[in-house]
Amino acid sequence: MGLMAASKAFFKLLFNKELSVSFQQLVDGKLQPRIESTPKKAAPKPEPKPNRSDAISLLSALQREARFVDIISEPLGDYSDAQVGAAARDVLRDSGKVIERMFALKPLTEVEDGASIETPSNFDPAEYRLTGNVSGDGPFSGNVAHHGWKATKCDVPQWSGNKKTEMIVAPVEVEIS
C-alpha cells in the first residue's frame, strides 16, 4: 500500500465504523479482500442530485456574497442608525446583485404606481389583488398601488455535498496562525 493510499485508508477508517471492522478483519486475515472494479474516470456521473432545498442554497449564496444572514442575526438595538446604515449599504447592494442574477425580477405590470389600470375580466387572483370597493365580475379599473414583482428565471446554484452538510449555510472560518 503506497503512502498516499495508506493515509487515504486511514481517513476513511476514521469516519467509517463498518469499513474499519472489515479492515481489521482484512489485516487479521479473516476476510479475503474483495476485488472491485472501480472504473477510473469513466462516464461522468449523472447530474448531481440536488439533495438539499434550494432555499438553503439561496440563503447560503446571500450569506457568502452579501453577509445577509450575519446582518439580520445581529440585534439592531446595540447600534446607532449610522452604524446600521454603513453596514446595510454594502449588504443591500450585494444582496440585490445575488437576487438579480438568480431571479432577474421584473415588475408584474408596466403601469407605474399611481397610474390607472384595467384588469382582464377573468383574471387569476394570484396576478391581481384588488382592494376597496369590489363588486361583480369585472373587468375592474383602478389605480396601481404596487406594480408587483415577477421572477423571470430561477437559477439557484446546484449543490453536490452530502447528507451531513446539507443544512450548512456557511462554514466555520478558521484562521491558521
Place this chain on the structure above:
Amino acid sequence: MASKYVIGIDLGTTNSVLAYSELGEELDIKLLKIPQLVAENTIEARDSLPSFSYLGTSAEMENGTLDLPWAVEREFAIGAFARSRGADFPDRTVGAAKSWLCHNKVDRRAAILPWNAPPEISKISPVTAAQQYLEHLVSAWESEFPDAPIREQQVVLTVPASFDPVARELTREAALAAGIPSDFVLLEEPQSAIYAWLAQQGEQWRKKLKVGESVLICDIGGGTTDLTLISVDEEDGELVLRRVAVGDHLLVGGDNMDLATAHSVSQKFAEKGTTLNPWQSVSLWHSCRAAKETLLASAGPDTHSISVLGRGSKLIGGTISVEVDKNEIASSLLDGFFPACGINDRPQRQPASGFQEIGLPYESDPGITRHIAAFVNAHCAGESGEVKLPNHVLFNGGVFKATEFQDRLLQVMSDWNPNDGSCMRLDGTHDLDFSVARGACNYGWSKATGGIRIRGGVAKSYYVGIETAGLAIPGAPRPLKALCVVPFGMEEGTQTDIPSGEIGLVVGQPVSFRFFESNTRKDDAPGFVLDQWTEEELGETDPLQATLTLENSDETFVPVKFESRITELGVFELWCVGVNAQGQWKLEFNVRDE
C-alpha cells in the same frame, strides 16, 4: 460534417467568455452560461469564467468538494471559487496564466505556477492552465449541447494582438489538448472588438466610417493593454478595413488601478486605527472597483462611501467606512494611468536593478497615454510625415465603464494635434465585458457566410539570426545578421521562398536559430539582411530549432533555404527546404529557458 454553430471564445487574462450563434441566415449571438464552482459543493452557471485555477487539497478531493457535473474526484477548481480562494490561499491559486504564456524568460511548458509556491504544492505549467480553462469551457458547451460536440463546430479563439508567434503556438497547443478542433482560427482581440461593433451596427457601419479614416482600438483588460490601428480603405468600390499596426504587449490594466485605489484607501483605514487582514483587503479591492466605476461615470456623485465589513459574525459593530471623494480618485487614477502628455513623450523605463526577480515583466510606466503616444507616433504618419491622429477610438474592456477614462484619453489625444480636428469615440453601444467573444463569433459567422473581413496579414516582420562566416576572434561572438523571413502584412494562406545564400545545416544534431520580430520595420522584403539594429527596432523572442534527419543517406550536412508560411488559420511556420530536394524540415520554437 457540417457545423451547426459558430463559437467565439475569449480566453481572457482574468475572465473567459464563450459566445455562439447558429450558422444560419441571421447572426444571433448568445453567451453560454458556464457552470462553475462558486463555493464548496456549489455550482452556479455564469456568463463568464474567471481565469483562475485553484489547486485543491486532498481533503477537498476525497469529499468531492470540487466536483462538477462532468467531473468527479476533482483536484482543482476553475472559475469564481478559484478566484475567491486566491485571497485565502495565494500559494494554491494560479492567476494571469495568459500573461505567463508570452513571457519568454521562463519555460512555459514547465510546472512553474503558482509562481513561488512552496514545493509541497504540485504546480502546473502556463500551458496546462490555459488548457484547463479551455477544457472547462468545452465541457460546459458539451453539457449544454450534447448533440453538437465542439469538434464538429467552427471555433474562433482570440489572442492579444501583441502575442508573438510562440505565445500563439502555445495557445494553439493548449486549445488542441482541450479538444478544440484543429481547424479553429486565432483572431486578435482588438479586431474582435471591431467585429462586435460591426455585428451591432449591421450595414450602418458603412455610413459611420469613411475612406481614408482610421480607428484606434484601445483594449484595456484586467491585466493587459492592447493597441491596434485599423484603416478604412476602398477596393473595387467597396469599403474594406485593414489592420495597419499593433502595439507591444503591455502588462498594465484595470487590476492595477483598483489595487492603486485600494492602497490609498487602506491608508485612510489605517488613520482610523484599522489594519485590514488579507480577506478584508480583497473585499476592499472589489469595493474600490465599484467606487471607481461610480465616481468616474459621467455625472457621477462627488463622494462615495467605502465600507469594510467586520470579519466575524458581528457584522455591524465591526464595519468601518471612509468617504472617498471624486477628486482624490480622479487625481490618482486619471493622472496616474492617463496622464496628460505630449505626442513626443515616451514611456519611462526604470533603470533595471542589478538583481531582478523573473516574475511577470509588469510595465514600469503605468501611464497608458504615454504608451499610446509612442504607438501613434510610430504608426500614424500623414503624407508629409506629420502625425495624423486616428479619427475614431474604439474603447474596449471593463475599465472603460468609468467613462471619465474615455473622456480623458480623447482629450489628451486631441491636444496632440489641435489643427487636426479631434478623435471621436466610435458611435454606437458597446458591450465592454463581452464584446471580444461576441466579435469572435461574428468573425466566424462572416467567414462562413462571406461577410465583411478585416484585412491585415501579419502585424510584424520576423527575422532569423544568422551568424556570419569568417575568422573567429577568441572571446568575441561572431557577428550576427538578421535575415527577414516574414515581411510585414504577409497574408494568411500564403507562403514565400526566402532569397538567401545556401545555409549548410548539420544532419542529426539540433540546429537552432535566434528569432527576432519588429513592430516598426514595415518595408523589409523577404531575404533583406540587417547588419545592425537597435533594441527598439528588433525584439528577440524564443529561438527556433529543428533536428534534420535524412533517410537512406550518409550526408553529414545539407544545404537549405528558408520558406515561410502563414496558414489559413493564421499560424506562422518556418521551413528549411533542402536545395537539392533532400527534404524539408519544420522549425519549432524552443520555449525552454537556457
